Amino acid sequence: MTKLVFLGVSSDIPKIAVLARERTGNIEVLQPGDAGAEEAEVAVCWSPPPGALAAYPRLRLIHAIAAGVDNILCDPHLPALPLCRVVAPDLTVAMTEFITWGVLYYHRDLDRALANQRNKIWHRTAPAAASSCTVGIMGVGQLGAHVAGELLRMGFKVRGWSRQEKTVEGMESFYGENQFDDFLSGTDILVCLLPLTAQTQGILNRATLSALPAGAALIHVGRGGHLVSVEVQAMLENGHLRGAILDVFEKEPLSVDSPFWSMPNVIVTPHIAAAASYDSVLDQIEENIRRLQHGEPLRNLVDRSSGY
Template sequence: MTKVVFLGQSSDIPKLVVQARAQYPHLQVYTEDEPGARDAEVAACWRPAHGALARFPKLRLIHAIAAGVDNILEDPALPPLPICRVVAPDLTEGMTEFILWSVLLFHRNLDQVLTNQRRRQWQRVDQEPAASRSVGILGLGTLGTHAARTLAQHGYQVRGWSRQAKQIANVRSYAGADQLDEFLAGTDILVCLLPLTDETRGILDRRLLGKLPRGAALVHCGRGGHLVSQDVLALVREGHLRGAVLDVFEVEPLDTASPLWDEPNIFVTPHIASANSITSILDQISENIRRLQADEPLQNLVDAQKGY
């Protein structure tokens, strides 16, 4: 049996351990402090403490339990091993649903309706067709591509930006630093789905968001490290941004003293844009373990140089 150690700062870890032991008999499952864990060949993790992975000398594979891997790559003592991430249909569908809800919030002027409700003010708001709104997807990976296609199917003008040009039906593609400003200038609702890398850390700042048209909105469900929250707050208060849906933050949970909670035009959600089911996480880890043992190509292998 392959020995797997689960570790890190996630409330899903205990659930993963219980289900893996019950339903995956070909795996010998440990938590990081249990006897025998030191001999693990595979580490399944989320936000492991720096240096924790180096404690397991027999590791052959590091497997994230989610789509993001920046929390693993930041470890200065990270062993030079293959790293895989989880990309499952339920995660993709869930993310697209969250983005569609967020886009509708601004497209249908429901943000104004919610503000009016707090004021006990009955006031009809203008309604425009989806074709009147330009939605820009910042990051066209698996999640961004699916969201872009779905928004296009709903009639929105969809544009996407990525490091390299992508061909997606009914989506206008922009690529590279030279086309970023043009992409931003034509975007009414900006959706961030970038991976977190050295190049994208802190990208949602005044400099970038200031290039959006006045009155644009932000939907942030990428990574917390993209966000410069004080810049977003200032731009909303100044009216350059009409509002923002923020699902991920620089530090989580969001501090109860943060002014983001009370800003009327900022909608805070607690990192719930999407999540993999326990079964889909374990299925992908199990499949990659099979591939590892059979010396077959691994699924969703991370390019450590790119950061995703």
């Protein structure tokens, strides 16, 4: 029987652990401090305390409960073990829905309509074709490529930027540091879907946002570490940014004294853009446990050098 220990501060961790106990299978679910927990072979994690994983000498696999693993890789005492993340079809659909809503919110001038409602102003804006709006997607992995395809199907112009060249039929592709400003300069709505790495830490800063056309909008659904809040706030206040939909932040929950809560051109959502169902998370963890036991290649194995 394979022993699993669940580690981390996420409110999802105990819920997934309860569901795992209810499933039949050849696994034993443990919490830190439980008898036999030190013999765990697999750690299921979200933002485990620094050094926590090193306290389990028999670990053979570390498994995240979501797509992001920066909250695990930041541990300076992280054991040199395979690390896997969750990549789920329902997560892809949910993220696409959220971003499509955000794009339509700005393209259809719903932010301005809501501002007019608050001021009791009846004003009809002229309709614009989707082809008049260019959506720029930072991060063209599995999620970004799917989002790009859906927006292209709706008639939007789409451009993508990533560390290495990625192609999606119909999408204008940019890659590498040398093409970053060119990518930004033609973007009306910027979507951040990047993984968090040393190269992308703090990428949503004044320099990046200044390279966008005046009046561009931001949809941030990447990682909290991408955001330099004070600089995003300044670009919203000076009008260079029309507005922003922010789903992830440097520190979560977002502090009650954050200016973002009350800024009229900002929508704050509590990290809900996309999340795999608990069943889907467990399916992938159990499949990787089976693969580990049989010496088969693990699914969604993280390349530590790239951070995803």
